[in-house]
Amino acid sequence: MTSIRNKMETQGLPFEQVYDVFAIRIVLDVPESREKLSCWQAYEVVTSLYKVYPNKFRDWLSYPRRNGYQSLHVTVMSNEGVWVEVQIRTKRMDEIAEKGNAAHWKYKEVKKIEHIPGLDTWLNQIRTVLEQESQVSNELTDTIDASPQIEKIEVFTHKRKSIFLPAGATVLDFAFELGTAFGLGCTGAEVNNKLVARHYALNYSDQVKVITDGKQQILEDWLDFTVTRKARSAIKKFLKQEKDRKIARGKKLVREQLHQLHVKWNEETIEQLLVCLDEEKVEDLYFKLGEGSMALQQLKSFPTTPYKTRESRLPRPDLRPFIQDFNGH
Structure with missing residues (x-):
């Protein structure tokens, strides 16, 4: 019931659209060399006898999950008109599904070590502890690596x-x-x-x-x-390129406008331009003009006669790169 409720909540489905309320598991006891062929043969029999629900097929046989899980999942309609999920796998796959990576490791090592005494008992004990709803004991918690794991x-x-x-x-x-x-x-x-x-x-x-x-x-x-790092890096790179492009466009607009106003370009001029337009940084001014959030018309209010807003004004070394870059074009 918990699984059904979770599917309804996460997928936004009404109860009527949860088609795997009932499930049948077909477990085949065949040699490992014939596993895939046998599973597909069983799948062919099932799908030839019953109507298949479209888009509910899962091929974990060809594309195993990272935990080693392998199975074929298909949803079919029973003779009573009820949708039923059919899981098809082998005995080996079923044990891996029940016991996880540890069982997967056991099968991979079977050629090297035929049997490890107590392995099955140990796996069952671990599984029992993990499946308990009660709080895990402090003794067990102390033995678990506390480093975060990204699911x-x-x-x-x-x-x-x-x-x-x-x-x-x-x-x-x-x-x-x-x-x-x-x-x-x-x-x-x-x-x-x-x-x-x-x-x-x-x-x-x-x-x-x-x-x-x-x-x-x-x-x-x-x-x-x-x-994901890939997505965030690509977005940041694009946004930076867009910002640089708008700054370059804004810089060009400033250059053209000041040329029309016959205003000499120097440190004093650029500082007065920032004061006139109420901006702190030249880069911000360029960006706003480049993206269109500041109208070019505002530049025309810049005075053609140099003036100072305060009696004395200290040099602004931070403006020099913008002036040098400007004059270099």
Whole structure:
């Protein structure tokens, strides 16, 4: 019931649309060399007998989860008209599903070590402790590495390519994993055939198809709903390039306007320009003009006769790079 409730909450589904309330597990006892073939043969039998629910198929056989989990999941309709999830895997895969990576390791080492006394008992004890709802004892807590672990989720492209992302990753993070062009152009996505916004947080095994628009406007608040280094670095790089471009444009506008006003360009002039337009930094002035938040008309109010706003004024070394850069063009 907890699993059903979680699916309803995370996926925003009514109870009627949770199609794997009932599940059947088919466990095959076959040699490891025949596992995949046998699973696909069982899948073929099931899907030939029952109606398959579209877009509910999961191929963990060809694309195992990082914890070693392997299985085929398909949702079919029973003779009574009830949707049932069918899980198909082998005995070896089933033990890995139940006991996790430790069982996976045991199978990988089976050729080197046929049997380790007490291994199964130890695994069961660990599993029992972890599954208890009561608080873990201090003794056990002291033995656990306290360093934070970033949980990973596995999601898929609409072409079934597997992509791993940190928990909390959004559609925008996913888009940047596909490529910078996908990320910068992302307007949203189809997640499990449902339209969602680019800030939508993805869940394990979601199938995602990114929607893009070449005219998309990239804003600084995109950083608020991205968690991957790749996405955040690409966004910051783009925003910096945009800022530099606007500053260069604003600088050009200032140069042209002061030339028309026949105003000599020096440290005193640039300081008076900042005072006249109530700006602290030349870079901010250039940026506002370049992006259009400050009208060029305001530059025309700059006096053609030099003046000082205070009796004495100290030199401003911070202005020199802007003057030198300006005169160098």
